[in-house]
Amino acid sequence: MRLLNPTKILAIQFKYLGDAVFITPALLALHQQYPDAEIHVLVAKEVAPLFVELPWIKQVWAFPRKRGKANISESWPLVRALRRERYNRSVDFGGNDRGAILSLLIGAKTRLGPIDFAPSLLQKIAYTQTVAIQMLPISWVRRHQQMLALAWQIPQQESAQISIGSSHALIETAKNLLQDHTIICHLGTSQPKKEWPIHLWLDFYQLARNAGYKLAFSTGTNERERGLLDELKAFAPEIFALPPLTDLALFLAVLKQARLVIVGDTAPLHFAAGLGVKIIGLFGTEDSGRYAAPIYASHELIIGSPCVCVNELAQFPTCQSKISCMGTITPESVLDLLKKQYPLHG
Numbered sequence: 001m002r003l004l005n006p007t008k009i010l011a012i013q014f015k016y017l018g019d020a021v022f023i024t025p026a027l028l029a030l031h032q033q034y035p036d037a038e039i040h041v042l043v044a045k046e047v048a049p050l051f052v053e054l055p056w057i058k059q060v061w062a063f064p065r066k067r068g069k070a071n072i073s074e075s076w077p078l079v080r081a082l083r084r085e086r087y088n089r090s091v092d093f094g095g096n097d098r099g100a101i102l103s104l105l106i107g108a109k110t111r112l113g114p115i116d117f118a119p120s121l122l123q124k125i126a127y128t129q130t131v132a133i134q135m136l137p138i139s140w141v142r143r144h145q146q147m148l149a150l151a152w153q154i155p156q157q158e159s160a161q162i163s164i165g166s167s168h169a170l171i172e173t174a175k176n177l178l179q180d181h182t183i184i185c186h187l188g189t190s191q192p193k194k195e196w197p198i199h200l201w202l203d204f205y206q207l208a209r210n211a212g213y214k215l216a217f218s219t220g221t222n223e224r225e226r227g228l229l230d231e232l233k234a235f236a237p238e239i240f241a242l243p244p245l246t247d248l249a250l251f252l253a254v255l256k257q258a259r260l261v262i263v264g265d266t267a268p269l270h271f272a273a274g275l276g277v278k279i280i281g282l283f284g285t286e287d288s289g290r291y292a293a294p295i296y297a298s299h300e301l302i303i304g305s306p307c308v309c310v311n312e313l314a315q316f317p318t319c320q321s322k323i324s325c326m327g328t329i330t331p332e333s334v335l336d337l338l339k340k341q342y343p344l345h346g
Helices: 017-033 045-050 072-084 097-106 121-126 140-152 168-178 198-210 223-235 248-257 266-274 286-292 331-341
Strands: 008-013 038-044 059-063 089-092 110-115 129-132 183-186 215-218 260-263 278-283 301-303
Touching: 008 017, 008 097, 017 038, 017 045, 017 140, 017 266, 038 045, 045 059, 045 248, 059 072, 072 097, 089 097, 089 140, 097 110, 097 121, 110 121, 110 140, 129 140, 168 248, 183 198, 198 215, 198 223, 198 331, 215 223, 248 266, 260 266, 260 331, 266 278, 278 331, 301 331
Parallel strands: 008 038, 008 089, 038 059, 089 110, 110 129, 183 215, 183 260, 260 278, 278 301
Antiparallel strands: none
């Protein structure tokens, strides 16, 4: 089916924070294919700051979201406003129920979404065009690009580089928070088994400080992750720690001021990379690196030795091995990669 060039396109994405940035190469490809079309993005409210500074995005719609709850009083006025935009096309990159329902309600003439080979009734009703996910790559960046290529003949970009923006209005605030520290070390992750042990962070801090690097430590805002920072400070009270940053826009602005970010959590890793900041990602296994970070080069990642927490044991929140895969990553190897990525001299 040949489609007329659109004048207004809506991209829909309801995924976790880190996954949301994976649609940006596809959005850029849409802009390059249809430079005169308006491209709008509909995402969860907490994700919106990732897109508001991108110059090829005309408008970002922030959808109120609470897990397991539908807030009709807040969401319906937004749906009505989106219907008034009269989009020529919409593309739901996530393919979940929320995205499918919104695709249907907003009512673009052409509605694209990914499906299994056996689509649900909701998917059959919601989308006018579909691509089977079994035909798409495992890399989320390439998956989104390939879906547009198959359905709308949008040429795939050679680069899979993700891209987000940070607020210029927050630059001075971010500089004041980070002070003269150039390396951000992010301790926390979504699961304890993905975290580099605190005693290894401590050894790395001492090695990096002796080498002349100025490190700032950050972590998530929940109690467990803040406890990691408290544990580190108990051994080294002099370390510089960033305060809890609950505002995503401010967190992005702080990351943008760093020269390099070291992290085992995929969301800050993707944010830093999308901002154009150098990164060192710490991954426990080849498997986790292959699925969570297939867009990064080998010199941007350090992967631990294989352990038993794969396959049927992967669902455990804590590692089941006596020596965790994250524990096999040495402070010396992280320092060596830091020196290669960000040499202080020469």
